[in-house]
Amino acid sequence: MPGPEGRRLHVVAAVLEDAGGRVLLTRRTEGRDLAGAWEFPGGKLENGESPAAGLARELHEELGIAVDPADCSPLIAVPFAYADKRILLDVFRIARWEGAPRGLESQALAWAPPERLHRYPMPPADRPVIAALRQPGCYPITPEPGDDHAAFVERIERLLTAGWRRIQLRARRLDRDALRPLAAQVAARCREAGAELLLNGDIALARELALGVHLRADQLPGLKRRPLPEGQPVAASCHDADELARAEALGVDFAVLGPVRPTASHPGAAPLGWDGFAALRERTTLPLYALGGLRPDDIAEARRHGAQGVAGISAFWPPAR
Ligand SMILES: Nc1nc2c([nH]c(=O)n2[C@H]2C[C@H](O)[C@@H](COP(=O)(O)OP(=O)(O)OP(=O)(O)O)O2)c(=O)[nH]1
Structure with missing residues (x-):
């Protein structure tokens, strides 16, 4: 593995949608690295080029299309360390272009429906890009439900009305018998809205209610395999490289990494900062949500550092009525 001092190649790539x-x-x-893999069209930035101008050049050379750099909007920039090089995979959505794409360098082309993207063998650095295209950009986490469960469910409904489609129910102080009916009720609301619900920590109850599970970092060493089948989401909370490696080896679908900034819910934890977050991002293919003192409108900054989005409690939870 190259050390952190290794040179990082800036690679620009495009999402072109028909x-x-x-x-x-x-x-x-x-004859090239990763030969045979499917990828987003693009290539290495040349000295002095802006990313959007470099991408327009690559798309013209490779596909024969004309793109105005002003029509390139940032999607996600993924720092990733391969065995022999470090790259920043800087991906843009292209709003419009002129000409029909052709493989001018003898490369095959495929137009892939978004729900089939994950079936194409792609370079490891592309996994978070596909997640950014397909999965929710925000991951709200509930505070403890307290005693008034009806008021709690009403606030979950407001989260759903606000458009959030992936939610973590975090109720660590309720025992399982008290949690079961509340979780079942919240799950029914989420299902109606087409949202995913992940239960914090309780694998057995998640299994029983056919929900997803969000694993705490201290659960990771005790697990030998992914605790739920594919199709039932599994996520993990991580704070360092070891925890990310464990979560990835278990086959979780995504992880939450933090704290990025100081946060009231974890006052003792040293913040990673965005640079620390991006350095950990380089060593894992997992889609990541950044956590810790963040708000929904931090998503653009999160994506510049390789997160697909942001997670949090207080900035997401609707106020009491
Ligand atoms: N264009 C593109 N490159 C990607 C993606 N994912 C990914 O890891 N990469 C990597 C592969 C390469 O190491 C680098 C892109 O460089 P490149 O296309 O100029 O190809 P290369 O390193 O093989 O260099 P060369 O042989 O063409 O000189 O970024 C992707 O989705 N699109």
Whole structure:
């Protein structure tokens, strides 16, 4: 593995979507790194080029299309360490272009429906990009439910009305018998709204109620395999490289990494800062939510550091009525 001092290549890549929402992938040709893998079209930035101008150049050279750099909007920038190099995979959505894409370098092209993207063998650095395209950008976490469960459920409904589609129910002070009916009620509301619900920590209850589970970091060493089948989401809370490696080896779907900033809920924890977050991001393919003193409008900054989005409690939870 290259050390942190190793040079980082700035790679720009494009998400081009057709009228039906399909995404253009190109296949890496023989004789290059990662030959045969499908990828987002693009390439290495040249000295002095702005990312959008470099991407327009690459798309013209590789696909014969004309793109105005003003039509490139940032999606996510993923710092990633391969065995022999470090890259920043800087991905942009392209709002419009002129010409029909053709493989001018003998590369195969495929228009992939978004729900099938994960079936194409792609470089490891692309996993968080696909997550940013397909998965919710925010992951609200509930505070403790307290005694008034009806008021709690009403606030969950407001989270759903606000458009959040992936929620963690975090009720560590309720015993399982008290949690079961509340979790079942919240799960029913989430299902109606087409939202995912992950239960903090309680694998057995998640299994019983067919929910997802969000694993605490201290649960990771005791698990030998992913505790729920594919299709039932599994996530993990992580704070360092070891925990991320454990979560990835278990096959979790995504992780929450923090704290990025100081936070009232974890006053003793040393904040990672965005640079610390990005350094940990380099060593894992897991889609990550950044956590710790963040708000929904921090999503653009989170994506500049390789997170697909932000998670949090207080900035998401609606006020009492
Ligand atoms: N274009 C593109 N490159 C990607 C993606 N994901 C990913 O890890 N990469 C990596 C592969 C390469 O190491 C680097 C892109 O560089 P490049 O396309 O100029 O190709 P290369 O390193 O093989 O260099 P060369 O042989 O063309 O000179 O970024 C992706 O989705 N699109």
